[in-house]
Amino acid sequence: MLNKEGSALIITLLLISILVGLVVDFVYDVYIDSSSLSNWSNAQRASLIARSGQNLSTQYLALAKESSYTYVREIEMPVPGDFGTGAFLSIKIEDENSKFNINSIIYPNGMTNEKALSSLKKLLEYLNINPNLSLVIADWIDPDKEPRLPDSEDVAKNTFLWSVDELKLIEGMMDKNIFGKISPYITVYGNNQVNINTARLPVLVCLSPDMTEALAKQIIDYRETTPFEKTSSIVNVPGFEAIGIKILNRITVKGSNFRVTAKATVNEITRMVESVMDTSMKIHFWREG
Secondary structure (H helix, E strand, O other), X not given: OHHHHHHHHHHHHHHHHHHHHHHHHHHHHHHHHHHHHHHHHHHHHHHHHHHHHHHHHHHHHHHHHHOOOOOOOEEEEEOOOOOOOOXXXXXXXXXXXXXXEHHHHEOOOOOEOHHHHHHHHHHHHHOXXXXXXXXXXXXXXXXXXXXXXXXXXXXOOOOOOOOHHHHHHOOOOOOHHHXXXXXXXXXXXXXXXXXOOXXXXXXXXXOOOOOOHHHHHHHHHHHHHOOOOOHHHHHHOOOOOOHHHHOHHHEEOOOOEEEEEEEEEEOOEXXXXXXXXXXXXXXXXXXXX
């Protein structure tokens, strides 16, 4: 009898253990499913809010279009508004004309723009990057098959860059440290003119073979108190009586293309929408993530 009762007790305990395990698994699966559904819902809301941020940014672009000059390189701001509990939106707007257009080193007809190529070389030198990379980049873009350096045409795209990120495919630019050095100062968008109201020091330095760091700093010092309202005002900067005239066709005082990054967070789930738009609201680039 004792053996039978002991066996029954053991079987009962085993059954209870199995049932408890099944219940725990069921509760966990329900929790996971509920969390996944909640995360998916939050992600969808965050994506929609981020897209709305892109629409809001067009108000700034409209103002930039009407302005005779723009002097703010970058704006980053939270957006006040009722997006629901736990939801936040921030927008960052950056002037692409503050950067050097790397596509400008080759003319649309395939010929080399020697002045622009010289500027790219100088930019690389200023950033302590091998200036010969400018020749590799030129071969990547130009339509011909004639290498400027050995093997530089082997896997060349032979057309213009669609994105700065494409540089990572070019031999010598694959190093993330090199790419990280140059990427803040280059673009593939815009009218090939640099906004002297917003350009950073390395970009200003590369505008002319005669441009020194000291002269570039003169531009920065001047615009801090007196933003340039027209390009001809460059000659008013001390030391630019002659060099200012030489770079007139390479500069502007107004941004025409802007990178907009809208980031939305809903209950710790973040989604981001990045675009590049011109002041006519034409979208040249769009990425969501």
